Amino acid sequence: MKMIDEMEKAQLKDVPKFKVGDTVKVFSKIIEGGKERVQGFEGIVIKRQGGSSRETFTVRKLVQGVGVERTFLVHSPRIDHITIQRSGKVRRAKLYYLRKRIGSSATKVEEEKQVEATQPAKESA
Amino acid sequence: MDGILGKKIGMTQVFDEAGNVVPVTVVEAGPCVITQIKTAAKEGYAAVQVGFGQVKELNKPMKGHLKEAKVRHLREFWVAKPEELKIGQEIKVDMFNPGDVVTISGTSIGKGFAGTIKRHHHHRGPMSHGSKSHRITGSIGAGTTPGRVFKGRGMAGHMGAAKVTQKNVRVVSIDAAKNLILLSGAVPGKSGNLISILRTAAAQPAAAKKEEKQAEQAK
Numbered sequence: 466m467k468m469i470d471e472m473e474k475a476q477l478k479d480v481p482k483f484k485v486g487d488t489v490k491v492f493s494k495i496i497e498g499g500k501e502r503v504q505g506f507e508g509i510v511i512k513r514q515g516g517s518s519r520e521t522f523t524v525r526k527l528v529q530g531v532g533v534e535r536t537f538l539v540h541s542p543r544i545d546h547i548t549i550q551r552s553g554k555v556r557r558a559k560l561y562y563l564r565k566r567i568g569s570s571a572t573k574v575e576e577e578k579q580v581e582a583t584q585p586a587k588e589s590a
Numbered sequence: 591m592d593g594i595l596g597k598k599i600g601m602t603q604v605f606d607e608a609g610n611v612v613p614v615t616v617v618e619a620g621p622c623v624i625t626q627i628k629t630a631a632k633e634g635y636a637a638v639q640v641g642f643g644q645v646k647e648l649n650k651p652m653k654g655h656l657k658e659a660k661v662r663h664l665r666e667f668w669v670a671k672p673e674e675l676k677i678g679q680e681i682k683v684d685m686f687n688p689g690d691v692v693t694i695s696g697t698s699i700g701k702g703f704a705g706t707i708k709r710h711h712h713h714r715g716p717m718s719h720g721s722k723s724h725r726i727t728g729s730i731g732a733g734t735t736p737g738r739v740f741k742g743r744g745m746a747g748h749m750g751a752a753k754v755t756q757k758n759v760r761v762v763s764i765d766a767a768k769n770l771i772l773l774s775g776a777v778p779g780k781s782g783n784l785i786s787i788l789r790t791a792a793a794q795p796a797a798a799k800k801e802e803k804q805a806e807q808a809k
Contacts (some may be wrong), residue, residue: 468770469602469616476605494609519603543609 476518478540483522485510485560486553491524491537492545504534504546509553511560513539525563532564592789593667594619594681595642596771598696602782604762604772606781614762615777617785620769622681623659627672635673640665640681642784663784682765691790693757696779700751710744754778 483489502578508526511534515521520539525532539546596619603611626639641661648660659678669675686692704712706712706727727746731739760774777785 466600468618468768469600472604473602510748538611540605541611542605542610 468555470517471479473518477538478542480539481547481549483510483547483549484512484550485558486555487549488551490548490550492547493536493537493541494543494545507550508533508535508564509560511563513560525560530567591623591638591667591669591679591685592677593640593665594683594685594771594787595622595640595663595665596683596785597622598777598779598781598783598785599770601776606762609716612762613775614772615775615800616749617773617777617787618769619683619684619785619787620681623661624675624677624679624681625656625659625661625664627677628666628676629672635668636670637666638672638675639666640667649694652661654708665784665786667786667788681765683764683769683771686761686764686789688761688763690761692759692761692773693788693790694759694773694777694785695753695755695788696777696783698750698752698754698778699780701749703747703804704749705746709746709749714729727757730776731802 487510488508489510490505492503492505494501495504504523506507506526508524511523513520515523518540521536522539523534523536525534527533596617599616599618601613601615603613620642622640622642624638625641626764628635628637628639630636636792641656641664643662645662648656694757698700701708707714707725712728714720714725715728717724730743730745746779756778759777762772762774764771771787779785
């Protein structure tokens with residue numbers, strides 16, 4: 466196991482610290498017609514899963530009212546960089562409850578720095 | 591020399607050049623030592639006996655056979671030209687290159703006495719509605735005609751802990767300093783088990799052709 470830990474450690478990248486509930490923008494490298502370009506994907510991190518070099522995270526966003534989720538490997542060489550747009554305060558490790566929500570409440574996650582919540586996210590029918 | 595012995599360490603995943611994730615099994619292979627050379631003239635077939643692993647003390651019969659080489663495991667590999675090799679010669683993992691195709695064999699995980707569902711992938715019976723035939727063996731054949739059970743009928747019995755050989759396993763990478771070889775996918779058996787790795791000479795041209803095709807498609 467020690468050998469495997471060492472191998473996995475060697476593959477780790479320097480990734481900014483972000484957690485579940487944060488709004489991030491992931492810039493991934495895409496090869497299109499022989500050319501490489503960088504594409505951004507912005508949304509809320511709804512889960513982080515796995516450890517070490519195997520760790521993945523899932524970003525959810527709404528596109529014309531339809532939820533879109535994309536899972537990335539945290540240490541993937543295909544990810545150019547990640548920027549944290551907004552840090553959120555959540556009480557769950559996995560934000561699967563956002564999938565049931567429609568409209569603005571689906572993207573509302575409290576800002577972390579607020580001491581007390583002004584308006585808790587409304588549950589819409 | 592085309593074969594080496596190793597110890598399975600475990601599984602993980604690595605990124606390839608394109609950024610894809612490849613599941614790999616890490617095997618600590620070698621260094622092995624040639625302990626005996628068998629020739630067609632003497633033993634009737636051409637092979638080398640290879641030793642791997644360490645023991646503190648050898649018993650007297652093994653000392654007579656191995657002399658100084660204190661190895662735990664002995665296995666044989668068939669070779670075409672045994673006269674090119676000599677006793678005491680070291681075999682190291684750097685004889686393989688990433689992209690090589692190998693045949694591996696090891697001992698699979700023992701399952702003990704297993705029923706037909708686990709052992710032969712039979713279907714189970716109904717779990718409710720008065721049924722009691724949950725996981726039992728079903729019918730094993732017809733009645734008076736043929737009046738016997740056909741050979742090869744799947745029944746319960748001992749499963750696993752048998753030699754399993756996998757062909758066309760791809761070598762992902764080599765760490766010569768640490769004696770590690772990374773094989774694509776799973777390898778039979780538990781971590782710590784002995785694995786023999788043999789170059790699949792016949793499979794190599796096919797693999798090369800496949801790579802060429804992929805390169806063409808990429809263009």
